[in-house]
Amino acid sequence: MHIAIIGAGPVGLWTAIQIKKRSPDAQVTLFERYEEYKRHHVVSIQRSSLFFGASPHHDEHDQRLFHEMLGYTRNQLRSRPMNRLFVPTSAIESSLKKCALALGCAIVVRHIASLDDICDLYPDVEQIVIANGAHSTLRKQLLGEDDVHSESLQYVVEMKTYVSEEVADSMETGMVARRIASRLKTMTFEYRGRPKAGRVGITLRFFVDKEGFDALGEASFKQPHIGINGLPEELAQDVRVYWTMHGLDEGMLETLSFSKLQLSVYHATRFADSYRGKPCFLVGDAAMGVPYFRALNSGWVMGSRLAHLIGMGAGSEKTVRRYNAYGKVHQSAEFALAKQKNGLLNRYADLRKLYRRLKVGGKQQREMVL
DSSP states (O other): OEEEEEOOSHHHHHHHHHHHHHOTTOEEEEEESOSSOOOOOEEEEOHHHHHTTOOSOOOHHHHHHHHHHHSSOHHHHHHSOOOOEEEEHHHHHHHHHHHHHHTTOEEEEOOOOSHHHHHHHOTTOOEEEEOSOTTOHHHHHHHOSOOEEEEEEEEEEEEEEEEEHHHHHHSOOSSSOHHHHTTOSSEEEEEEOOOBTTEEEEEEEEEEOHHHHHHTOSOOSSSOEESSTTSOHHHHHHHHHHHHHTTOOGGGGGGOEEEEEEEEEEEESOSEEEETTEEEEEOGGGTEEOTTTTHHHHHHHHHHHHHHHHHTTOOHHHHHHHHHHHHHHHHHHHHHHHHHHHHHHHHHHHHHHHHHHHHHHHHHHHHHHO
């Protein structure tokens, strides 16, 4: 059985690993457009996504993967719950890639522009897994123009930078410290990565309105806006306040990287279908998108479930039908969780605005008395 996976990012690689563990004799080939992984940001890994639906089989490759990627062995994570870990996507991709190659998966650097490329150039491929991201043209080719349903939730500008371990240790820890958060006009959350090569990655998420979001212009993860010049004034002011109150070097302000992120929920109209007689399955962002650090975790759970269904050895039609049924259940659960979190976030934002108004009002009253 030859399975092609289009996209060798964290979800594509995880799915390949799960397929090889469930079906060791399967030939798994991943096709990746880029020689080097392009995305470099921090994500949250939840313990449940590592085990829910995943293959129970484990060996030295598995133990090495967990330790390199998370700093814990598989047995340690199994025996005790862990808090969320914030890990750079580049570190995740590197660890998964090593494991996939060790298990016998092949990685081909080639741009697959259409499903016909696979069908024509690799006629022995029996099943296709599409894991090439939210804007997948292969998904549209498989499902047609009406391939996605979506709903916007929040508008975010994300700032990324690196500081030395010494500087990170001197900064206030946790989410943006209450003392600093009270001075920022924008609702902001801070995430810190694990130290690596003497540096610590810091990510700030500024929740802005649509006007501020649009004012930033084009700024993607792959082509970010560099420096605070050109930022909307309120956002630039918040960055300066954060930087100053942490006592950081102002010379770094022009090296900061900013990208736009529209937090939304979306899902493919179907999660599997057939193309030229070959079953095709969607995983990761090609299948659905959920915010608040759930996207990668959700993608891994779907990849594990797909590997399980493929390993059952049922016919193509039955596997497609079962995966579509599972996808609907999974999507409903993820959307409900995302909207619940979004509601809590909106209530927090409202309370924050009320606090600021009361604070300003109290200050004005004191000035009148004086």
